Every structure is written in structure tokens, then in C-alpha cells.
Amino acid sequence: MGKKRIFISFPIEDKSAYHHLVGQARNENSPFEFVDMGVKKPWDEKWKTNCRTKIKGCDGVIALVSKNTASADGQLWEVGCALQEEVPVRGVHISVKERPSALPREFAGVRVVSWTWDNIANFLDSL
Known part of the structure; x- marks a missing residue:
């Protein structure tokens, strides 16, 4: 499997889970690897345009889900955007x-x- 371009969507309250996932991908024993294309800093007022461009350039999106997801407006927009763009x-x-x-x-x-x-590996393999 070659490296896939993956956008990681997550509630900001779950930033530690995001870092954990990226760290797992770097582990030499991990059966998966990907290029993280997620947003690493807050965007300016044009963040949706910038985010859509990033998502469209990815092979897939991994959305980290927790109790915080329902109130994570940014994450909900990112998932909706990916679905609109057929990612x-x-x-x-x-x-x-x-x-x-x-x-x-x-x-x-x-x-x-x-x-x-x-x-996670099965999802990446399916892309």
C-alpha cells in the first residue's frame, strides 16, 4: 500500500486523539501509513474555502468520533464537505x-x- 493523503477531522477537544493517530501511523509496527492533510491551525475568515481545497486533494477522510462530535461545528462542516466532494x-x-x-x-x-x-488499515486499503 502506498501512502494515502488523508484529512483527519476531529473536535478540537480531542486534539490528543488526533496526535495519537498520527503517532500510530509513524510507528514502525503500524500496518498503515498516510500523509496527514488535516488542518493544523485555525484558518482565517476563508477557512472553509481552504479546507474544501485540502479535502478535495485527499484520498479519504478519517473523522475521529467522540461525545464532543455533535457540538464540533468545524468537524461537522468538514465531514459534510467531504461527502459533498465525494471523498x-x-x-x-x-x-x-x-x-x-x-x-x-x-x-x-x-x-x-x-x-x-x-x-484503519482496511479503510486506507479500500481507497
């Missing part, structure tokens, strides 16, 4: 304890899986 999206629960009771409507049709190397 594949896979939701990944950040932990068993952090699973929301329901997913926001922006996640309609998005498969959400447990955070395992196999689940």
Missing part, C-alpha cells in the same frame, strides 16, 4: 467510553468503526 469518509470512535449515544445528521451514511489498526 470517502470513515468515522473512528476514539474510545469505548467516549462514544456518543447518537451521531449527528452530517454522519448519515458514514460507517463508524472501533479504533483498531485493522479497521
Whole structure:
């Protein structure tokens, strides 16, 4: 598998989970690797235009899902944008304890899986 260009979408409150995922991809024993194309700093007033351009240039989007997802306006916009642009999206629960009771409507049709190397590698292999 070659490196895929992946946009990582996450609630800002879950920044540590984002760093954990990027760190896992760098682990020499990891069965997956990707180029992180996610937003690393807040955008100016044109952030949606910049973000859409980044998402369109990616092979896929990994959306980290937690109890914070429903109130993460930026993440919800990113997932909706990816779906509009027909970029594949896979939701990944950040932990068993952090699973929301329901997913926001922006996640309609998005498969959400447990955070395992196999689940992430399978998504990347499908791209």
C-alpha cells in the first residue's frame, strides 16, 4: 500500500486523539501509513474555502468520533464537505467510553468503526 493523503477531522477537544493517530501511523509496527492533510491551525475568515481545497486533494477522510462530535461545528462542516466532494469518509470512535449515544445528521451514511489498526488499515486499503 502506498501512502494515502488523508484529512483527519476531529473536535478540537480531542486534539490528543488526533496526535495519537498520527503517532500510530509513524510507528514502525503500524500496518498503515498516510500523509496527514488535516488542518493544523485555525484558518482565517476563508477557512472553509481552504479546507474544501485540502479535502478535495485527499484520498479519504478519517473523522475521529467522540461525545464532543455533535457540538464540533468545524468537524461537522468538514465531514459534510467531504461527502459533498465525494471523498470517502470513515468515522473512528476514539474510545469505548467516549462514544456518543447518537451521531449527528452530517454522519448519515458514514460507517463508524472501533479504533483498531485493522479497521484503519482496511479503510486506507479500500481507497
